[in-house]
Amino acid sequence: MSDGTRIIRWGILATGGIAAEFTAALRGLPNTEVVAVGSRRPESAKAFAERHDILRAHGSWAELAADDEVDVVYVATPHSAHRAAAGLCLEAGRAVLCEKAFTLDSRQARELVDLARDRGLFLMEAMWTYCHPLIRRLREVIADGVIGEVRGVSAAFGIAGDFPPEHRLRDPAQGGGALLDLGVYPVSFAQLLLGEPDAIRAWAHLTPEGVDDNTGIVLGWDGGAVATLGCTFTADTDAPATITGTRGRIEFADGFFYPDRFVIHRRGHEPQPVLLADVTDDLERGTMRHEAAEVMRCLRAGETESPLVPLDGTLAVMRTLDAVRERIGVVYPGVA
The missing domain is CATH 3.30.360.10 (Dihydrodipicolinate Reductase; domain 2)
Incomplete structure (x- = not known):
């Protein structure tokens, strides 16, 4: 049974423009918190955290993935890093919303989907449409x-x-x-x-x-x-x-x-x-709020895939x- 009051805690991986846009979109959604940000450059993570009033700034992707206070990670890197970033988070047991295009190719996409399904973890492409x-x-x-x-x-x-x-x-x-x-x-x-x-x-x-x-x-x-x-x-x-x-x-x-x-x-x-x-x-x-709301609905309901953005469709x-x-x-x- 879904608990619509459960607070979903987000981590943001990367600090570019789309990461900022998504972080802003989360503001105002009920029972939602942005609790951490991670970047390959500690100074970039710290600056992003200060701009967006985020409690924890991690100086590596691995530190963000290991943060047990994070329920789901939004991956906002360029496509070329999606496989590595999303895979790192899934390996650490985090749910993932990964920007589009999902990966560089279908082989990388299949690796992420198989990893999420094997671990019983939520994974979704950020196809807001x-x-x-x-x-x-x-x-x-x-x-x-x-x-x-x-x-x-x-x-x-x-x-x-x-x-x-x-x-x-x-x-x-x-x-x-x-x-x-x-x-x-x-x-x-x-x-x-x-x-x-x-x-x-x-x-x-x-x-x-x-x-x-x-x-x-x-x-x-x-x-x-x-x-x-x-x-x-x-x-x-x-x-x-x-x-x-x-x-x-x-x-x-x-x-x-x-x-x-x-x-x-x-x-x-x-x-x-x-x-x-x-x-x-x-x-x-x-548009980003719609996809974020769907992610949180799925997490609260214990679903590992979204019926709106199915992984087989992404593949x-x-x-x-x-x-x-x-x-x-x-x-x-x-x-x-």
Whole structure:
């Protein structure tokens, strides 16, 4: 039986921007405490702890993982360190929420999933989209057959930036490129609705360092559904998405992975907007808070996997990303 009053104590592993954003998102959630932070650099951990009013600052990942006052660790490192950081925490008996992309490849992802399952520990990818109330409502709408059978998904995510060669987005050793940072969103969105694809095609433009900066992906399913997806860090997009079905379509004008609305279009009917306010009265709860709330619900209920972000789904997405990377010719050092 779940105890909704149990205080969940968080540790934060890494001290970058996304770690700060997640720590801020935890503030105000009931029965939640951020009790520790860990970094490879003691001075970085101390500064982060002071900025965010955290009691304990650990000067190594191992010290944070060994902290018995921590119930769950949020891993906020670059992708290239996810396997090592999350694995260290699981080995120490800590539950883990690990940022996306989950790891550099599906082999590393499988190692983490096997470790968590063998130890009976909670593990979840920080795919906030799957926990978002409006995306949960979207799944209900599709399951109810409102637009019929899904036959197509299109989605794109792009940001424009003048990233120098030494930036992590251009560094193969850090899992650089648009695919893992941005492409994981449209791929996860398509697979949430259609499952793992049966056919994968892709093209990309590569930087001089050998990572993708502009990538197109086509996924196909034996039943006839197709997804056309894109990711880039050479141009801004509004992150639009469209889901087409045999009886209609659903459109996201922007921000499909953190939406405030979508619109249902059916022949013979007026467009039907579905707003975030229609499915939740807590509009101040940001995307990270939804995923954090799901982690804590699972921990209080004694669940080791989230039904919203299942580990088998994470593994399936990683297999697709592997296949895309192979097709576009991106290689990360030490990764097959």
